[in-house]
Amino acid sequence: MSEAPARDKTRPDKEARLAAYQKKLRALKERASLREVTEREMLLDILENNSQAINEYPMLEAQRSSVMELLCGRVGHPGYEFIHERVGRFIVLLAHFDKAVKTGDAARREELEATLLNAEAVLVKCAQGVVYAMALVTDNFEELVLRYFGKQSLEQYSGLIEKHELDQGFWNAFVEEFIASRVVEAHREILEGEKYEIAKERTFLVIRFLFDDILSKLNPTDQEISKTRIQNSFIAAREDPGIRERAKLIQAMLVKGLKGLSQFDKLSAGELLHAARVACMDNVAEEFETQYRARLAEAEAVRKGEADKKEPEERQREQAWFKFVQDQLVALGLGASIAIGVTGDHFYKALEAVVPDQIDGILPLKKDFSLPVLEKILFFLLENHFIQILKECGREEGGKIQVRSGRARRVPAPAVNELRGMSKIRKKQLFGNDVTREDTLLFKPKTAKQLGEAMSMLSLEPALQQGLAELWKRAVFRVDIMVLINLELVARTTTNLTVRLTEILEKYGVKRNG
Template sequence: MPPGAAPAQDRRPQWPARLEAYLGVLRPLKEKSALREVQERELLLSFISVNSGGISEYPLLETQQQSIVNLLCRRTDHPADSLLRRLAGNFPVLLNRLDKETASGDETATAQTTAQLRNTEALLLKSVQGMVYAMGLTTDNFEELIMRHFGAPGLAQFGEILKTHEFDQGFWNEFVERFIAQHVAEGYDQLTSAGKFHLSKDGQQIIVRFLFDDVLATLHDSPGHIDQTRVQKAFATASAVTPERIAVRKVVQACLLKGLGFLPGDLLLEHLESAAFIVCMDPVAGSLVKAMQARAGGKTPAAAPEAGDAQAEDKHALPFLMEQAVALALGAVRVLSQSREHFLAALATLRSDELEAVRSLAQGLSIESLELTLFYLLESAFVGLLRDKAREEGGKVLVKTAAQRRCPLPAVEALATRGLSRIRKNQLFTADSARADMLLFKTRTPQQLASLMQVLQLEEPLQATIRALWDNAPFRRDFLVVIDLAQVARTTQNVKAKLAELLTKFGALHAPTQPVPGAQE
């Protein structure tokens, strides 16, 4: 097994027992003259039941098992379904043919059909394996992310969703409701009741400022940690930036570009990298690379594997290994693309530009990608909550967001040994009033930063280090409710009463220690 492959112990029954199980389902259906679609579905259900022991990390939860069954058995217009449907349709046809040939005693035809049937079985198995890897990696990563930001109570909630919902639209609707909408609403109530906002006056504007740091602080009592699962570890190895793993991924991606060429271009480009990572989690990736190397070296193709051979996969001919990689990738693409569309559909309250931002952020399979997506959704939901409150006020109230790059204080202080004097530091950075362990970049754009560093005559190595800090810097994000006193005065005679009403609407009068600037005007 190559490095990075998830454990794949084959606990399936031997081929004769599997064949007998398939025939035990097919023959009664034929006697009843069951429709072809019925035969296909019943055989696929039998296929999953018989072969689950040979699927690495096959889910234990009944809801997830049913999700796999539905993905394999339901006919949809998804582009990936064309090949999966062909495999699923060929299986009962070949099985029926084999049954007839066996009964007639035609050994040559029986041997040929048996080989075709076992190949189809292997490809179906790989497609299910791709579904399982993609689903497992998605749910495992979300579990880790939720434990990190919502703690044990959040993890328990997520576990309940997994137990009670199949991996479909209902699952993502419930996820968004519980972990985005509910938590933002509860967080807003906590912030306003505890006076966690900043009230100020700027000319004819009253500003209520909420900090995203404070929103995140309402998610849990304390952060938590859970160990990575086998699927996550396999993905980490498969996606490692080492010469060996990069070489494997290049071979796999080249294979998938050719084998998945029938998919629409945008769908292929959107999921090619993720599908390649998932294929690299499976032993077939290592076997494919070996076969490609053998062909490049002019070696003859390996003989067909013997049944029960522990190294059987390495002995498959190159074309069939490529077919297996494509089948596995198709299963993964089927899950990943459907999950993404269901996830986006669950975000129906977002504006079109926000949905596109989520689609862009949610491209990768890594925890970091999911974390960026989670933060963006929490930000959008909080802004949406404020906008809903301001909607009836027209031009009197405007909701804005402000973002500024921040950098850990120790990282900046470490630059003193590289020539960043106190004067230079004070020109580039300012204190972050929200976080004592952070500094804010004074500049807003890369161009401004480059210009300022030139003015300060920073040495090139120091400039490169500061640019790296800038590129990797997280953002401090503030949410601003801006009340325009001039607009208020145009629409009401009692400015003081209207201002009090607006501040009450946004929870800013619930903190007795906070003054109300401009209320006397």
């Protein structure tokens, strides 16, 4: 995977930036622009004048537009209130600054300039948070595509990134390209190759498909995939003890800094933690933690009489700087939260189109774009979109037909045979043959509790129990997707059951042999 291209980090100096803002505001006033328009235009001007100083700022036009839209939105996320309060304050300060310049009030101008530059820095950090979160999302999806669809699919993914903003259109196209179309193609190949079984099981006629045949459309690689700086930073915030603690501290600061928002209760703890981990990518996170810990240590030393109290002026300067760093940190996390939240809404709306009946099963993952979660979502979608297709085939039949999936843990037969103390009788009690894959066995117990009960009943030695438990944890699932036709209900609506069943099977494109 490739890093973002290196960028020239120079940007216009403060005098040039302030002059540009003054010019923009005068033009907007001359046009008597609405407040919403003025705020958006000023945000875009701040972004344009500071883009060279924003890490990972995208080079592609579509992705730059994504940053603009995520930063300048007004609805769809509680955090927009934060941004528009601050850009509104920036505009008021800028008007006063313009007046001070015109009247030659040097002292007032100097005071307002410092305040304006601080306000600008906070808004720039909002944009930085958006950019970091966007980069994490696109990098993780790029790795997902590479890992499960192969290198040749990166061109398709890159084409989507170049063509679309990171909005609803992008996610609709992504889901169609990498999920829906591949499941449809696999379904067609299953029917053409008659890769299914039809059998009577109790009071049902069952059409059984193997999820393996859907997974055949993947092209997974077990090669190591290099990660970007953004990905490594995010992983460190989850796994490195020190940075994990920093993320928890930042999460607490986000709660403190954003709890005044009118819709703060719509921000979940998980979403804020995700945003805090993104914020850890920026230097301001480390700077804040350093200052925060130092202030705690200093306060404790003063309490114990081990340090002298500082002069009021010095304390005031330090407090002002600490507050400025804290404001930047909150803005950074807020920007990340907006990008995660809005992107999550778009992504899940696209998912709902392919798994409308099952979307509730993954809603708890909505604001988490970490790679392990994306992998879970990928397999969930492949399975459940196929289930959705099968449901649609028989929807007219109502309750006479159900579509379900069944799971059994699958392990290599040699691994079972190598377990010390595993006799043929014990193996027969615990495992069945997987007729779909050579040298593979299926655990008969369906749950860990059932496995424990079976091992107790067989009085297995502790070492064998431990070996089986490890196999259980490492086992992958064989997934069967089944269409269950209720024979009793069908019989009530027809005088010729055989003909009626043939009609139903035709809806699924399958036929019984013989």
